[in-house]
Amino acid sequence: MLRPVETVSRETKSLDGVWRFLVDKDRAGRHEQWWTADLPGALDIPVPSSYNDIYPDPAIRDHVGDVWYQTVVRPPASWEGKRVVLRFDAAAHLATVWVGEKEVVTHRGGFVPFEVEVTDLLQYGRPNRLTVAINNELSLSAMPPGRQYRTPAGATAQALTGDYFNYTGLNRRVWLYTTPHEHIQDITVRTDLDGPDGLVSYDVFTSAPGGVTVRLLDARGTQVAAGSGHTGELAVPQVHRWEPGEGYLYRLEIGYGEDVYELPVGVRTVAVRGREFLINGRPFTFRGFGRHQESPVRGHGHDDVIMVHDFALLDWIGANSIRTAHYPYAEEVLEHADRNGIVVIAEQEAGMINLAMDFGPRTGPEPRTFGPDGFGADAREACLTSVRRLIERDKNHPSVVMWCLSNEPDSAADGAREFLEPIVEQARELDPTRPVCFTNVFLAPAGQDRVTDLFDVICLNRYYGWYLDGGDLASAEKRLVEELDQWAARHDSPILITECGAEALPGAHEVAATMWTEEYQSEVLEMVARVADAHAAVVGQHVWSFADFRTRQEIIRPEGNRKGVFDRDRKPKAAAYALRRRWRS
Numbered sequence: 001m002l003r004p005v006e007t008v009s010r011e012t013k014s015l016d017g018v019w020r021f022l023v024d025k026d027r028a029g030r031h032e033q034w035w036t037a038d039l040p041g042a043l044d045i046p047v048p049s050s051y052n053d054i055y056p057d058p059a060i061r062d063h064v065g066d067v068w069y070q071t072v073v074r075p076p077a078s079w080e081g082k083r084v085v086l087r088f089d090a091a092a093h094l095a096t097v098w099v100g101e102k103e104v105v106t107h108r109g110g111f112v113p114f115e116v117e118v119t120d121l122l123q124y125g126r127p128n129r130l131t132v133a134i135n136n137e138l139s140l141s142a143m144p145p146g147r148q149y150r151t152p153a154g155a156t157a158q159a160l161t162g163d164y165f166n167y168t169g170l171n172r173r174v175w176l177y178t179t180p181h182e183h184i185q186d187i188t189v190r191t192d193l194d195g196p197d198g199l200v201s202y203d204v205f206t207s208a209p210g211g212v213t214v215r216l217l218d219a220r221g222t223q224v225a226a227g228s229g230h231t232g233e234l235a236v237p238q239v240h241r242w243e244p245g246e247g248y249l250y251r252l253e254i255g256y257g258e259d260v261y262e263l264p265v266g267v268r269t270v271a272v273r274g275r276e277f278l279i280n281g282r283p284f285t286f287r288g289f290g291r292h293q294e295s296p297v298r299g300h301g302h303d304d305v306i307m308v309h310d311f312a313l314l315d316w317i318g319a320n321s322i323r324t325a326h327y328p329y330a331e332e333v334l335e336h337a338d339r340n341g342i343v344v345i346a347e348q349e350a351g352m353i354n355l356a357m358d359f360g361p362r363t364g365p366e367p368r369t370f371g372p373d374g375f376g377a378d379a380r381e382a383c384l385t386s387v388r389r390l391i392e393r394d395k396n397h398p399s400v401v402m403w404c405l406s407n408e409p410d411s412a413a414d415g416a417r418e419f420l421e422p423i424v425e426q427a428r429e430l431d432p433t434r435p436v437c438f439t440n441v442f443l444a445p446a447g448q449d450r451v452t453d454l455f456d457v458i459c460l461n462r463y464y465g466w467y468l469d470g471g472d473l474a475s476a477e478k479r480l481v482e483e484l485d486q487w488a489a490r491h492d493s494p495i496l497i498t499e500c501g502a503e504a505l506p507g508a509h510e511v512a513a514t515m516w517t518e519e520y521q522s523e524v525l526e527m528v529a530r531v532a533d534a535h536a537a538v539v540g541q542h543v544w545s546f547a548d549f550r551t552r553q554e555i556i557r558p559e560g561n562r563k564g565v566f567d568r569d570r571k572p573k574a575a576a577y578a579l580r581r582r583w584r585s
């Protein structure tokens with residue numbers, strides 16, 4: 001799905017701002033048809049943002065069910081006669097939209113965009129009521145997975161299977177945009193290198209048959225190649241490559257009838273060869289973070305301020321890559337990574353398909369992960385849909401070098417292979433150019449895990465020195481080395497440590513380091529780096545996590561997960577300086 005852009009043939013209108021908002025405490029809105037009038041007794045709510053932390057009210061923060069958003073849209077009179085599309089960059093998790101009194105779209109999937117043509121539904125030059133009902137209920141058959149339960153006090157509560165707060169709402173931008181009636185629907189770009197030259201192949205999908213022209217312009221706007229037809233290949237002599245650390249971008253200008261679309265293009269290759277991860281044919285070592293797209297007050301709401309600041313901190317610390325744990329991030333983040341040469345492992349929103357790891361409240365014996373009481377056919381369908389949407393959205397970003405198809409699934413369990421294999425096959429079919437991975441949990445070590453051979457890179461989330469051998473770094477180091485050796489003995493693939501770390505409470509210090517101090521966190525990360533650097537199969541280290549983040553309330557989570565090397569306000573802990581010394585030297 002193409003991102004809205006402004007070109008000579010397309011206009012956009014942002015619908016961001018302060019909307020009206022109502023929590024549907026009695027589940028009355030759908031029955032009482034709240035879209036037919038102004039929301040009764042509504043509050044103000046900023047868009048984009050998660051709504052959970054805007055008001056200091058646990059009844060809003062922890063609400064389970066529907067909330068309602070409403071605004072008034074005034075499309076310009078000059079848009080009359082054009083094709084007009086209403087687009088949500090993301091609404092977590094299940095959204096139903098009304099324009100005036102007409103229901104126009106329902107969409108599930110809280111981290112990817114959806115849109116609907118509203119050309120004939122809008123009154124141009126006049127106010128139109130726009131209402132959105134958003135439901136945040138979790139189950140094991142939808143993504144991200146979670147479970148509902150009754151509290152002893154009789155309330156309905158819920159928890160994700162994964163370790164983050166279930167932030168919900170209109171987390172990303174909302175737009176109206178125009179296109180000509182006959183328009184460009186989608187573009188797929190793939191790039192290759194031939195010595196010093198580059199190749200850009202393209203597929204353009206249009207709403208009807210008709211001629212397509214393409215031009216490739218360099219960063220100064222000079223045309224370097226041109227072609228025509230829905231499918232083709234452009235040769236770029238002496239190409240300026242997109243490289244880690246240097247996000248050089250060309251611009252592909254596509255013309256179709258009256259429509260023009262412009263797409264940034266980075267020319268680079270990605271491959272796995274033996275135990276190496278190659279970008280542009282050269283071995284790449286990952287240095288960076290698994291992180292969340294998360295910040296105080298906004299929750300999962302996209303914010304350009306936080307985004308640009310976070311990338312500035314990535315640069316300050318000397319990181320070259322991130323993983324978009326545990327869901328697709330806003331497209332702005334990928335565009336920023338493209339421009340800044342930050343390498344991205346893009347993760348789908350499959351959450352944690354793992355009931356052996358589920359640390360949410362339990363009401364009975366734990367069911368098996370894969371099967372009728374756990375993750376079944378519906379969940380697999382939902383995962384297939386999430387992977388498809390992720391790849392369809394992010395396929396053209398040069399920064400994205402690998403798809404992460406699942407975080408810590410129960411990959412040693414019966415049924416794991418049957419569940420994951422079709423997901424891997426689909427990803428390879430949709431995108432034969434990028435390697436695929438999943439992150440392995442410590443409960444599925446080499447020999448017990450059943451799926452690693454399906455993937456290209458072995459990604460290990462390992463907390464030696466924290467959950468394992470906490471406070472005993474000598475044992476932690478020994479066991480980490482042993483485990484890496486075991487993986488390397490079984491598989492001739494690169495190993496990436498996708499998570500490692502320890503929690504630190506800012507201001508907790510000890511000369512002889514102990515758990516929870518800033519010194520201990522630095523020592524754990526130093527130990528993992530030493531091991532990773534020395535091991536022939538390891539292609540890098542991603543620290544968990546970039547910044548502290550909110551989780552559900554638990555006794556092991558003081559104000560959330562504190563494994564950030566920055567706190568939630570992006571203030572550095574001692575580990576940030578330790579990493580900077582290592583990564584920048």
Ligand code: GCB
Pocket residue numbers: 162163164326407408461499544561563
């Ligand atoms: C993991 C998960 C991540 C958690 C982290 C932790 O393995 O992938 O979501 O936050 O561990 O800190 O426990």
